[in-house]
Amino acid sequence: MRAVIETVFDIFYLVTVLTVGIRMIRGSKADTQFRLFGLMAVVLGAGDSFHLVPRALALCTTGLENYAVPLGLGKWITSVTMTVFYVLLYYVWRKRYQIEGQKNVTIAVYALSAVRIVLCMMPQNQWLTNHTPLAWGILRNAPFALLGLLVIVLFYRSAKQNNDKAFRWMWLTIVLSFGFYIPVVLWADVNPMIGMLMIPKTCAYVWTVLIGYNAMKAEAGKQN
Numbered sequence: 001m002r003a004v005i006e007t008v009f010d011i012f013y014l015v016t017v018l019t020v021g022i023r024m025i026r027g028s029k030a031d032t033q034f035r036l037f038g039l040m041a042v043v044l045g046a047g048d049s050f051h052l053v054p055r056a057l058a059l060c061t062t063g064l065e066n067y068a069v070p071l072g073l074g075k076w077i078t079s080v081t082m083t084v085f086y087v088l089l090y091y092v093w094r095k096r097y098q099i100e101g102q103k104n105v106t107i108a109v110y111a112l113s114a115v116r117i118v119l120c121m122m123p124q125n126q127w128l129t130n131h132t133p134l135a136w137g138i139l140r141n142a143p144f145a146l147l148g149l150l151v152i153v154l155f156y157r158s159a160k161q162n163n164d165k166a167f168r169w170m171w172l173t174i175v176l177s178f179g180f181y182i183p184v185v186l187w188a189d190v191n192p193m194i195g196m197l198m199i200p201k202t203c204a205y206v207w208t209v210l211i212g213y214n215a216m217k218a219e220a221g222k223q224n
Contacts, residue, residue: 003059017045033095037212040088047081050074072127166215176204
């Protein structure tokens with residue numbers, strides 16, 4: 001039953017974010033903000049597919065333990081694409097609120113992203129095995145969490161200052177995604193059921209994408 005539920009959910013998620021992302025890219029016209037948002041959604045869906053597709057195959061066939069290499073490779077790729085996702089989200093923030101300058105913030109975003117990606121590339125992660133070291137899981141996710149925290153603060157402040165109702169909950173979607181993700185990093189190997197928290201984490205990302213899509217539709221409606 002778990003295999004069926006999780007597989008159906010993953011298919012729904014991938015189809016939703018990829019479809020919304022493509023629609024945003026095609027419908028953004030000259031609006032760089034929403035083109036970036038669409039690209040962000042496509043990166044999210046495409047990156048997650050490298051992990052979710054082999055996971056669905058594993059659950060529906062011989063089990064996760066027999067798919068160590070494709071699952072590990074998928075997690076490896078997803079760890080990089082999720083970092084790119086937050087860099088793109090940072091530039092959505094800059095475009096939406098017409099931010100100029102703030103080079104120190106940009107440097108921080110790129111520095112945290114670079115450290116995260118370099119740590120993800122280290123062989124000590126043992127991506128292609130069934131037992132990735134917890135210490136390295138914490139280490140590579142530390143700069144990722146700081147990057148997420150930075151983006152949370154940026155969107156919270158700007159949405160409040162600009163009375164931006166369309167994006168007023170963007171910060172919360174990121175808080176929720178990390179809130180569900182961190183326990184998985186820390187305890188999923190001890191209690192596999194904690195891995196189910198990836199489902200609400202995924203829902204938080206769908207909410208993120210839909211915020212952008214709904215904002216694009218609302219602004220398009222005003223122009224018409």
